[in-house]
Amino acid sequence: QVQLVESGGGLVQAGGSLTLSCAASGIIFSINAMGWYRQAPGKQRELVASIFRDGRTSDADSVKGRFTISRDSAKTTVYLQMSSLKPEDTAVYYCFADTPSRNWGHGTQVTVSS
Numbered sequence: 001q002v003q004l005v006e007s008g009g010g011l012v013q014a015g016g017s018l019t020l021s022c023a024a025s026g027i028i029f030s031i032n033a034m035g036w037y038r039q040a041p042g043k044q045r046e047l048v049a050s051i052f053r054d055g056r057t058s059d060a061d062s063v064k065g066r067f068t069i070s071r072d073s074a075k076t077t078v079y080l081q082m083s084s085l086k087p088e089d090t091a092v093y094y095c096f097a098d099t100p101s102r103n104w105g106h107g108t109q110v111t112v113s114s
Contacts, residue, residue: 002026002103004095009108012085016112020080022095022105030099034078035069038091038110045094051078063089085112 008020024031035050035058049069050058057069068081078095090112095105 002028002031002097002099004097004103004105006093006095006105006108009093009110011111011113014085014087014112014114016085017081017083018085018110019082020093020095020108020110022078022080024076024078024097027099028076031075031097032100033098034071035096036078036080037094037096038089039094039107040088040091043091048093049080082110085110087112087114 003025005023006020008018010018012018033050033052036048037045038048039045046060048060048063049067051069051071059067066084069078071078090110092107092109094107097103
């Protein structure tokens with residue numbers, strides 16, 4: 001089992017930047033992929049970005065060119081660098097880790113004001 005702890009959310013003005021972090025602990029050698037989902041009020045949870053064991057990354061079209069997913073050399077912490085933020089990016093952002101069963105963090109709120 002993997003435990004995930006997110007940090008870095010907050011309130012930012014449109015056009016601003018934030019970086020989210022997700023620290024994994026537990027059976028981390030079993031992680032095949034990590035990444036971020038987000039869920040806005042009244043909407044379904046959507047995949048934002050993923051990073052795989054081999055380092056490949058994948059981004060949603062809605063964040064391409066604005067968000068960057070990365071990880072530390074120990075592969076235990078994943079980052080989501082968010083820039084040019086828009087009000088529609090407002091959501092609770094959830095970290096996940098696939099082992100391959102899906103493990104979730106508790107989420108961190110990101111609010112972008114116009």
